[in-house]
Amino acid sequence: MSEKKPIYLDYSATTPIDERVITEMLKYMGPESNFGNPASRSHCFGWVAEAAVETARKQVADLVGANPKEIIFTSGATESDNLAIKGIAHFNHKRGKHIVTCKTEHKAVLDSCRQLEREGYEVTYLDPMSNGLIDLKVLEGALRDDTTLVSIMHVNNEIGVIQDIEAIGKICRERKITFHVDGAQSAGKVDIDLENLPVDLMSFSAHKIYGPKGIGALYVQRKPRVRLEAQMHGGGHERGMRSGTLATHQIVGMGEAFRIAKEEMAVENERLLKLRNKLYDGVKDMEEVYINGDVDHRIAGNINISFNYVEGESLLMALKDLAISSGSACTSASLEPSYVLRALGRNDELAHSSIRFTMGRYTTEEEIDRTIKYVRTAVEKLRELSPLWDMYKAGIDLNSIEWAAH
Amino acid sequence: MAYGEKVLDHYENPRNVGSFENEGNIGTGMVGAPACGDVMKLQIKVSDEGVIEDAVFKTYGCGSAIASSSLLTEWVKGKTLDEAQAIKNTEIAEELALPPVKIHCSVLAEDAINAAIADYRQKNN
Numbered sequence: 001m002s003e004k005k006p007i008y009l010d011y012s013a014t015t016p017i018d019e020r021v022i023t024e025m026l027k028y029m030g031p032e033s034n035f036g037n038p039a040s041r042s043h044c045f046g047w048v049a050e051a052a053v054e055t056a057r058k059q060v061a062d063l064v065g066a067n068p069k070e071i072i073f074t075s076g077a078t079e080s081d082n083l084a085i086k087g088i089a090h091f092n093h094k095r096g097k098h099i100v101t102c103k104t105e106h107k108a109v110l111d112s113c114r115q116l117e118r119e120g121y122e123v124t125y126l127d128p129m130s131n132g133l134i135d136l137k138v139l140e141g142a143l144r145d146d147t148t149l150v151s152i153m154h155v156n157n158e159i160g161v162i163q164d165i166e167a168i169g170k171i172c173r174e175r176k177i178t179f180h181v182d183g184a185q186s187a188g189k190v191d192i193d194l195e196n197l198p199v200d201l202m203s204f205s206a207h208k209i210y211g212p213k214g215i216g217a218l219y220v221q222r223k224p225r226v227r228l229e230a231q232m233h234g235g236g237h238e239r240g241m242r243s244g245t246l247a248t249h250q251i252v253g254m255g256e257a258f259r260i261a262k263e264e265m266a267v268e269n270e271r272l273l274k275l276r277n278k279l280y281d282g283v284k285d286m287e288e289v290y291i292n293g294d295v296d297h298r299i300a301g302n303i304n305i306s307f308n309y310v311e312g313e314s315l316l317m318a319l320k321d322l323a324i325s326s327g328s329a330c331t332s333a334s335l336e337p338s339y340v341l342r343a344l345g346r347n348d349e350l351a352h353s354s355i356r357f358t359m360g361r362y363t364t365e366e367e368i369d370r371t372i373k374y375v376r377t378a379v380e381k382l383r384e385l386s387p388l389w390d391m392y393k394a395g396i397d398l399n400s401i402e403w404a405a406h
Numbered sequence: 407m408a409y410g411e412k413v414l415d416h417y418e419n420p421r422n423v424g425s426f427e428n429e430g431n432i433g434t435g436m437v438g439a440p441a442c443g444d445v446m447k448l449q450i451k452v453s454d455e456g457v458i459e460d461a462v463f464k465t466y467g468c469g470s471a472i473a474s475s476s477l478l479t480e481w482v483k484g485k486t487l488d489e490a491q492a493i494k495n496t497e498i499a500e501e502l503a504l505p506p507v508k509i510h511c512s513v514l515a516e517d518a519i520n521a522a523i524a525d526y527r528q529k530n531n
Contacts, residue, residue: 311443311444311467311468313468313469314469314472317409317417317469348440348442348443385420385423385465385472386466387464388445398440403440404438404439
């Protein structure tokens with residue numbers, strides 16, 4: 001890394017581990033610590049580790065309004081998504097082989113569904129509305145008698161929009177269809193009360209909310225009991241749903257991260273919302289600036305903006321003092337813009353010009369002030385360079401031109 | 407992704423950014439498509455002797471696309487149309503040390519100069 005680190009505005013990619021979390025984790029690692037295997041029943045090393053795991057399980061459950069017995073530890077949200085989707089599909093294959101999900105889901109969900117398609121399942125990928133939210137009527141219309149699973153994310157990782165999982169869950173309940181929610185981006189950012197939500201399975205990740213990487217959880221509802229087929233076989237850990245020695249230090253870290261989130265979420269959200277509004281207010285007066293995704297149904301720390309007539313990758317390059325991500329994946333040979341923005345019906349130019357800013361616990365107001373300055377300078381510079389900007393200023397409709405696609 | 411030094415130099419200090427009024431001695435080439443993430447507009451000012459006196463560009467695209475067009479405007483100045491037409495994308499890619507996924511940027515630059523020359527010739531035929 002360079003001498004001076006860029007301003008980190010990519011909290012939806014990952015977060016640093018909170019110092020308080022690190023302190024807890026260190027208690028379960030070294031030779032003088034409680035390093036035991038939680039599955040060891042014959043000595044105190046195991047007992048202490050098991051107690052720590054159960055405390056963490058409760059801390060995770062408490063943030064999302066679940067019973068600790070409903071929390072299964074996994075290696076992360078990707079594994080949780082795989083376990084939920086394949087586990088439910090496989091368990092119910094005699095009842096039906098149809099799954100419904102959305103085009104804007106995370107790859108962990110989409111690729112699990114693709115795998116099931118290769119195994120002979122049928123998957124419907126819903127188009128979201130232009131604000132990124134699911135149209136409940138469209139969802140209802142996609143459900144069939146042989147639908148066994150609906151998988152919809154709570155908060156989108158790119159555009160930060162919050163789906164109405166309560167309404168979606170109700171529709172699924174009426175038809176006795178299992179409902180899985182990817183909650184990797186929502187835990188600790190949105191209130192979740194699984195005791196009262198019609199959700200059967202929910203995936204969680206620790207590293208998105210200041211816990212360690214490599215640990216996550218799957219909520220599996222107990223009443224009524226949701227049954228799924230294990231994807232990882234071995235010692236029968238986690239009630240047979242996920243074998244493998246429990247990573248005590250990781251689990252403890254996840255527990256502490258979730259405990260802190262529960263305690264600080266409300267205050268943190270208020271602060272983040274102010275920062276987000278400040279950022280947007282600082283750039284919105286430039287022409288042709290668009291927010292991607294619904295503005296109201298959105299987590300506080302996310303804003304995804306398209307700066308029209310500026311290409312995303314060059315914008316990232318100009319914003320080298322910011323650690324951000326672009327919806328444009330021009331680095332691949334395919335030059336595909338973000339599939340999420342495409343699914344919203346954003347035209348290619350806007351999809352190519354998008355930048356995701358995600359703020360978090362350590363973002364300061366001063367950083368946002370500098371960010372605004374950097375963004376304005378970069379966008380103005382690149383528009384000076386942009387033939388599309390010239391054409392826009394000259395009143396030429398870009399859609400009226402026959403471009404030679406290459 | 408990591409960029410080479412020359413790409414960064416052209417990107418930070420692009421040469422010959424601008425536009426010419428569309429007159430008889432100007433050739434304009436615009437190639438690419440917004441949907442693909444890059445559009446290059448390259449213009450040349452040609453003397454009566456058929457020599458490129460000046461060249462300007464505007465590019466919507468990634469850093470390598472901007473650098474490719476910036477470099478090309480430097481190269482074509484002082485060249486005859488035939489000489490300019492002989493510039494190959496591989497020379498641009500080599501000079502800028504473009505990685506394989508960015509070769510298309512140099513191809514686009516070659517297309518742009520060819521389109522500008524063709525436009526000039528069509529007007530002055």
